[in-house]
Amino acid sequence: MTPSLVHRILDHANRADPYPLYEELRKTPVHHEDDGPYVVSTYYEIRSLLHDPRISSDVRNLASHAADPLAEASPEEGALPPGFLKLDPPEHDRMRRMTNRPFGPPHSPHRVDGMRPELHDIVSGLVDGIGDPGRIDLVEQFSYPFPVTVICRLLGVPREDEARFHVWADTLAASLDPDPDADPAERGKVTHDARMQLGMYLADLIEERRRNPGDDMLSQLATAKGDDGPMSTMELLSTAALLLIAGHETTVNLITNGMLTLLRHPDVLERLRRDSRLSVPLVEELLRYEPPCNCCPSAPSSPTSRSGASPSPRAPPSGWSWHRATATPGVSRTRTASTRTARTSSTSAWAAASTAASAPRSPGWRPSTPWRSWPAD
Secondary structure (H helix, E strand, O other): OOOOHHHHHHOHHHOOOOHHHHHHHHHOOEEEOOOOEEEEOOHHHHHHHHOOOOEEOOHHHOOOOOOOOOOOOOOOOOOOOOOHHHOOOOHHHHHHHHHHOOOOOOOOOOOOHHHHHHHHHHHHHHHHOOOOOOOOOHHHHHHOHHHHHHHHHHHOOOHHHHHHHHHHHHHHHHHOOOOOOOOHHHHHHHHHHHHHHHHHHHHHHHHHHHHOOOOOHHHHHHHOOOOOOOOOHHHHHHHHHHHHHHHHHHHHHHHHHHHHHHHHOHHHHHHHHHOHHHHHHHHHHHHHHOOOOOEEEEEEOOOOOEOOEOOOOOOOEEEEEEEOOOOOOOOOOOOOOEEEEEEEOOOOEEEEEEHHHOOOOOOOOOOOOOHHHOOOO
């Protein structure tokens, strides 16, 4: 049996070069998988879904189904509740405001900027410790230790505890990546156990910060009494887990993928070496061209209709949003695809939106705007 298009996109064997599959998506504006998803390959369709208030990010709205290659195991009782990234307004807005209070403007405008000297010292120390510059393991020697050290100092998590939460963090990060070949029950159990272990570790740390608060974010979150009131213990645990994992996982991937991309485009790397002003637009372009995140769950909170795909109103719909890049409005040059899916559990039909139609990746790729606005050589 020939694997479906969605299964082929999710196959790890195709991760290094998924672009022929995205080109296949672009051949049919609305592609229907057998007994599965509708793949809609237009930028404006996905943009409308991303901004549609009927589309939910709450993971508790997702219904698992055996026929779905993107199905996610339902949250189990006793595990940490969803972080605010997987909540909808008004809960999402309240949790985000409370989390941002000790992190950035307007209440803590110098939190990150004030760390510049410390960040410089961390980077210098890691670079000096590389040893043989002719052969390095970028992940082990720089991409991982740098963001982990930074998020630990921001939160107030002891850096020496990294070995304890490393395995839990890896397990939870892997759980965000759909794997149609894995056993959903076993995968859910492993993820649940990791969340429980991390939750117990953070609970002890939060209790210590409540007794002896410092100037770190965890202390301020644990003792905050703002307009939205204090976080509950479970909200604090889920937020701390989210910040600890998301605070370093995506940065590890971005640094590593970014360095590989620059090595594949030595002309761009050379321009960066000559002009450090290019660093900011470079990071923005790398986030678009080779983003660190692939997917996140989503579900219509009410029946929707997109490009002829009409979920049944008889059952609560659920689905995934799968991202590899973001298109620029009105510009046909996006390198990768972004798919948003929405399925009704009664019909096992999915509706997916993809920016793959924007433009294929070509062998003669050159950085797009804002790189085109860089100073001329």
